[in-house]
Amino acid sequence: MKSLKHGILVAVEGVDGSGKSTLAQNLFMYYCDQYTTMLTKEPGGSPLGAFLRTHLQEQTIPTCHEAEFLLFAADRAQHFHESIIPALNKSTLVISDRLADSSLAYQGFGRGLNHAMIQAINAWVMKNSKPTITVYVKVSLETAIERLSVRNQSLTSFEKDCEFFQRVIEGFNLMYKDRTDVLSIDGQQTQEKVMDDAIQRINALLVGYEG
Numbered sequence: 704m705k706s707l708k709h710g711i712l713v714a715v716e717g718v719d720g721s722g723k724s725t726l727a728q729n730l731f732m733y734y735c736d737q738y739t740t741m742l743t744k745e746p747g748g749s750p751l752g753a754f755l756r757t758h759l760q761e762q763t764i765p766t767c768h769e770a771e772f773l774l775f776a777a778d779r780a781q782h783f784h785e786s787i788i789p790a791l792n793k794s795t796l797v798i799s800d801r802l803a804d805s806s807l808a809y810q811g812f813g814r815g816l817n818h819a820m821i822q823a824i825n826a827w828v829m830k831n832s833k834p835t836i837t838v839y840v841k842v843s844l845e846t847a848i849e850r851l852s853v854r855n856q857s858l859t860s861f862e863k864d865c866e867f868f869q870r871v872i873e874g875f876n877l878m879y880k881d882r883t884d885v886l887s888i889d890g891q892q893t894q895e896k897v898m899d900d901a902i903q904r905i906n907a908l909l910v911g912y913e914g
Contacts, residue, residue: 705737706720706914710791714802717840719873720847721890722897726840727800729898734796741790744800749785752778772810772821780828788830802834804878812874813867836908840878840890840903844869
């Protein structure tokens with residue numbers, strides 16, 4: 704097994720239905736035999752996060768937009784404290800299904816909350832850590848909705864509002880338009896092609912970090 708000079712954090716981002724969770728799982732399976740690798744997710748990457756995840760997705764108790772974001776931030780703080788920071792300190796390749804950019808897309812662009820405030824709180828709870836690379840799985844609203852409709856699962860509170868969903872997609876696209884640390888992949892391709900595109904870029908990155 705190969706070693707890394709220090710930990711690498713890969714964030715996999717995209718709207719619900721983009722295929723990002725499948726990609727994150729496939730990347731973990733691909734790299735776990737090559738490097739010490741951890742797969743995690745937000746919300747729900749810690750016991751506290753798992754507790755919060757149910758409320759955030761179902762919202763059976765009415766929750767204002769500010770409280771919604773702060774619950775995600777609480778999950779993120781515990782996630783970094785308990786899982787991500789310790790793993791990075793052990794030179795682990797960490798693959799996370801969602802990270803801070805999801806809050807900016809969903810609560811910033813989607814809910815209309817102040818972007819600077821979201822970014823400041825995210826930096827604080829993440830202890831100023833940032834993903835080494837972000838893989839953005841880009842799909843259209845129509846594709847996302849079509850995929851969600853065939854899941855045979857109840858839609859989350861975020862997935863039921865098409866106008867909100869469209870704002871989130873536009874937010875992701877705007878955020879990542881000129882970012883050099885982001886790999887944008889056409890998520891409307893086959894899973895195999897999405898995986899191939901991601902591996903090529905990540906492999907090129909990892910070579911420079913091998914110990």
